Amino acid sequence: MSELLQIGAVNERPKPPRAEDLNLRFSDRAVAELEALKTHYPNWKACILPGLWIAQREYGGFLSGEAIAEVAHRLQRSYAEVEGVATFYSMYNTAHVPGKHKIEVCTCLTCQVCGAYPLWEHLKAKLGIGHGETTADGMFTLEEVECLNACDRAPLIQVGDQYIGPLDTAGVDRLLDELRGRSDSTVVQMADVVVQVHLREPERNPT
Numbered sequence: 241m242s243e244l245l246q247i248g249a250v251n252e253r254p255k256p257p258r259a260e261d262l263n264l265r266f267s268d269r270a271v272a273e274l275e276a277l278k279t280h281y282p283n284w285k286a287c288i289l290p291g292l293w294i295a296q297r298e299y300g301g302f303l304s305g306e307a308i309a310e311v312a313h314r315l316q317r318s319y320a321e322v323e324g325v326a327t328f329y330s331m332y333n334t335a336h337v338p339g340k341h342k343i344e345v346c347t348c349l350t351c352q353v354c355g356a357y358p359l360w361e362h363l364k365a366k367l368g369i370g371h372g373e374t375t376a377d378g379m380f381t382l383e384e385v386e387c388l389n390a391c392d393r394a395p396l397i398q399v400g401d402q403y404i405g406p407l408d409t410a411g412v413d414r415l416l417d418e419l420r421g422r423s424d425s426t427v428v429q430m431a432d433v434v435v436q437v438h439l440r441e442p443e444r445n446p447t
């Protein structure tokens with residue numbers, strides 16, 4: 241069985257909270273953003289994708305059962321429908337709580353030919369983790385991903401909303417040092433960037 245299949249097999253989906261236990265955690269800013277987004281679409285179902293990005297930011301980078309339930313509640317959709325969307329797309333973090341920084345290594349054809357696997361092995365050895373795993377200090381999550389659609393920069397790594405490449409092992413070491421020095425989470429930063437892209441200029445950063 242591949243590494244990927246094993247991960248899928250051991251991660252059970254969280255149970256949704258009961259309606260009476262729902263603890264809404266969206267900030268005032270998040271509520272305002274969601275209300276603005278609702279006006280962009282003909283119905284609230286169409287707002288599930290950006291709503292999940294807001295939730296991913298508000299819940300620290302992970303779409304827990306509570307996070308999914310809050311989106312479902314605020315958009316008046318069923319939990320099953322919103323969970324189905326969240327678990328379909330790999331950019332939503334539903335399988336496991338990610339570290340502060342998620343390092344996504346493309347090992348698709350062009351990156352592979354240009355040296356992705358030496359980078360991948362270097363990262364695994366340096367961090368002591370494999371695909372889908374997080375370092376014990378919660379700093380890094382490592383993921384092997386398919387083509388990131390920037391093959392001209394192979395071998396390529398994605399961290400947050402940044403594409404970094406072409407990279408060699410020395411560049412990877414510098415990247416890890418840089419990420420260790422950051423106070424913010426690139427996983428949360430990425431979610432906020434996507435939310436802002438969905439908003440119109442006057443709707444951004446509501447107070």
Ligand code: FES
Pocket residue numbers: 346347348349350351352386387388389390391392394396
């Ligand atoms: S093969 Fe790596 S970005 Fe396309």
